[in-house]
Amino acid sequence: MTISRPLKTTLLLGLTMPMSLFILGVYNGVMQTLYRAGVLQQHDVAGINYYQGLTMHGVINAIVLTTFFAVIFGHYTIVHYLRKEPPKWSYITSIVFMITGSVIALVVMVLGKASVLYTFYAPLQAAPLFYIGTAMLIIGSWIAFAGWVPLWFEWKRENPLSKMPIAILGTFVNFTMWFMASIPVIYELLALLTPWAMGIREKINVPETRTLFWMFGHPLVYFWILPAYIGYYTMLPKIAGGKLYSGNAARLAFLLFLILSTPVGVHHQFSEGGISPSIKLWVSILTFGVSLPSFMTAFTVGASLEYAGKKRGAKGVFQWMARLPWFRKDNYLFGYFICGLILFIFGGLSGIVNGSYTLNQLVHNTGWVPGHFHLTVAGPSILFILGLTLYMFNHVSGKPLKHRATATIIPYLWTIGVAMLAHGLMAGGLMGEPRRTNMGLTYTNPESHLFNSAWVPSSTMTMLGGIIMGTAALLYFVIFFRMAFSRPTTTPKIEMIESEELHIEKPIPLLLNMRPWIILAIILVASTYYPSFKEVFKYSKPVDNRFDMENPANLNRNNE
Ligand code: HEM
Ligand SMILES: [Cu+2]
Numbered sequence: 001m002t003i004s005r006p007l008k009t010t011l012l013l014g015l016t017m018p019m020s021l022f023i024l025g026v027y028n029g030v031m032q033t034l035y036r037a038g039v040l041q042q043h044d045v046a047g048i049n050y051y052q053g054l055t056m057h058g059v060i061n062a063i064v065l066t067t068f069f070a071v072i073f074g075h076y077t078i079v080h081y082l083r084k085e086p087p088k089w090s091y092i093t094s095i096v097f098m099i100t101g102s103v104i105a106l107v108v109m110v111l112g113k114a115s116v117l118y119t120f121y122a123p124l125q126a127a128p129l130f131y132i133g134t135a136m137l138i139i140g141s142w143i144a145f146a147g148w149v150p151l152w153f154e155w156k157r158e159n160p161l162s163k164m165p166i167a168i169l170g171t172f173v174n175f176t177m178w179f180m181a182s183i184p185v186i187y188e189l190l191a192l193l194t195p196w197a198m199g200i201r202e203k204i205n206v207p208e209t210r211t212l213f214w215m216f217g218h219p220l221v222y223f224w225i226l227p228a229y230i231g232y233y234t235m236l237p238k239i240a241g242g243k244l245y246s247g248n249a250a251r252l253a254f255l256l257f258l259i260l261s262t263p264v265g266v267h268h269q270f271s272e273g274g275i276s277p278s279i280k281l282w283v284s285i286l287t288f289g290v291s292l293p294s295f296m297t298a299f300t301v302g303a304s305l306e307y308a309g310k311k312r313g314a315k316g317v318f319q320w321m322a323r324l325p326w327f328r329k330d331n332y333l334f335g336y337f338i339c340g341l342i343l344f345i346f347g348g349l350s351g352i353v354n355g356s357y358t359l360n361q362l363v364h365n366t367g368w369v370p371g372h373f374h375l376t377v378a379g380p381s382i383l384f385i386l387g388l389t390l391y392m393f394n395h396v397s398g399k400p401l402k403h404r405a406t407a408t409i410i411p412y413l414w415t416i417g418v419a420m421l422a423h424g425l426m427a428g429g430l431m432g433e434p435r436r437t438n439m440g441l442t443y444t445n446p447e448s449h450l451f452n453s454a455w456v457p458s459s460t461m462t463m464l465g466g467i468i469m470g471t472a473a474l475l476y477f478v479i480f481f482r483m484a485f486s487r488p489t490t491t492p493k494i495e496m497i498e499s500e501e502l503h504i505e506k507p508i509p510l511l512l513n514m515r516p517w518i519i520l521a522i523i524l525v526a527s528t529y530y531p532s533f534k535e536v537f538k539y540s541k542p543v544d545n546r547f548d549m550e551n552p553a554n555l556n557r558n559n560e
Contacts, residue, residue: 023477
């Protein structure tokens with residue numbers, strides 16, 4: 001489908017701007033691995049210290065890039081399937097908010113005024129503009145969503161007998177969940193942290209802010225991954241040469257995410273006092289529940305791939321795997337999908353360890369945790385982002401994608417890197433290696449009396465993995481920016497890869513209506529958050545502490 005000029009500009013800006021920031025995100029990631037392995041034994045390099053770099057790494061990669069991508073991929077999917085463009089006011093206001101907010105947050109981080117990590121836990125304090133910029137980015141994504149809703153109702157009126165396409169269901173589930181889950185964090189950012197950072201509010205209730213953050217922070221991880229799920233169900237079967245094994249399974253998986261994503265955030269607070277064990281047990285059970293739609297996805301996508309392999313002539317139980325289009329440069333997207341899926345098997349399994357209330361005590365705040373989530377967010381989420389950014393940019397700009405062989409190799413190289421990085425971090429974590437720590441200053445520095453030789457092999461493995469990931473990213477930047485700076489050769493268009501379903505399945509009314517699921521989602525959120533907040537307010541109170549990363553002294557007391 002052809003595309004209007006302002007929408008085209010919005011899409012291209014929305015792909016290029018976060019990809020440019022990602023260079024900084026990757027740079028800081030690689031640097032962290034060097035500090036941790038003890039290759040760097042100092043506080044900072046080029047004026048960026050460890051925590052400032054770690055904040056940029058987390059904020060740029062996990063919040064800015066992912067949110068931009070979800071919005072741009074959403075626009076692309078909506079226009080393709082509904083054959084309509086969203087209202088101009090919505091996508092323009094949205095991108096202006098998102099870009100302005102991200103630039104503000106970036107400047108504050110670069111100036112070193114917001115080294116509070118991407119979780120911005122109080123009583124660490126950033127400059128107020130950091131909180132405002134982050135809030136603007138999130139609100140910008142809501143505005144894009146607001147533009148899609150009327151399009152859907154219009155389409156439904158015009159096509160009363162058609163089912164909601166799976167990709168549209170996935171997009172609406174994702175943004176409904178995101179909207180519900182980001183209300184608490186917007187309240188935290190604008191009503192609690194900003195006035196506190198401005199000095200208007202003297203005290204802050206720390207457990208309250210953390211609970212509000214994780215009400216958002218866990219659904220955030222699904223917000224990162226659901227675009228990839230949409231791709232696994234609606235694009236991968238076709239790319240692999242087959243069909244989607246079951247459309248109803250895909251619909252059910254998305255709807256389960258809608259109800260189970262938000263109520264489980266307390267599993268990030270298993271080690272916090274002030275929330276009782278009974279709530280934590282309930283959240284642990286719900287967390288196992290949310291692994292169901294991921295298992296369903298693995299089986300449905302696995303069956304679709306098996307069908308594709310068999311269609312290509314595979315026999316027996318395993319031969320279909322070999323018959324998939326590995327390393328084919330005329331089908332470069334396949335690698336981005338399949339590598340993400342392989343990493344996700346390990347990401348999902350290690351996540352079950354984190355979700356278990358008791359096992360969590362062993363891995364809490366160790367390298368295991370970033371080891372686990374690089375298998376998810378630096379696995380399927382980012383690989384899908386990288387693959388689809390090339391694909392969408394190529395179509396929307398009409399500019400040619402050269403170096404297809406390199407584009408084909410990148411996901412495999414990245415995957416080897418992530419596997420090594422995650423193995424290093426997780427193995428180290430099981431031996432007690434701490435996360436969020438510049439270990440080069442102490443634990444991996446033989447000069448220090450805190451030197452621990454047991455953590456040298458694991459942090460070295462992490463570093464080697466990080467360097468491989470950095471190399472893959474560098475190759476990616478070269479081919480992406482080569483495309484961005486070349487001349488258009490074809491007409492700009494929006495075109496999506498659409499898989500067929502293998503069976504014509506009986507429509508199940510419950511899977512075609514989001515409303516009951518939204519109500520159930522609200523009930524489940526209340527079932528964990530009503531008692532959690534009741535206890536948070538019972539056992540904790542606002543305090544007047546303020547800290548920055550640089551200095552363990554209380555800023556309030558210093559000012560007296
Ligand atoms: C070159 C690629 C990458 C490398 C070498 C890398 C390395 C690391 C390392 C070593 C840590 C742990 C630091 C610590 O706890 O002290 C970390 C944390 C983190 N990474 Fe990455 N990473 C990479 C890519 C990514 C990507 C693609 C994402 C997300 C899209 C991501 C998201 C995060 C987040 C959210 C954290 C946690 C930050 C925090 O604890 O506040 N990383 N990364
Ligand atoms: Cu979580």
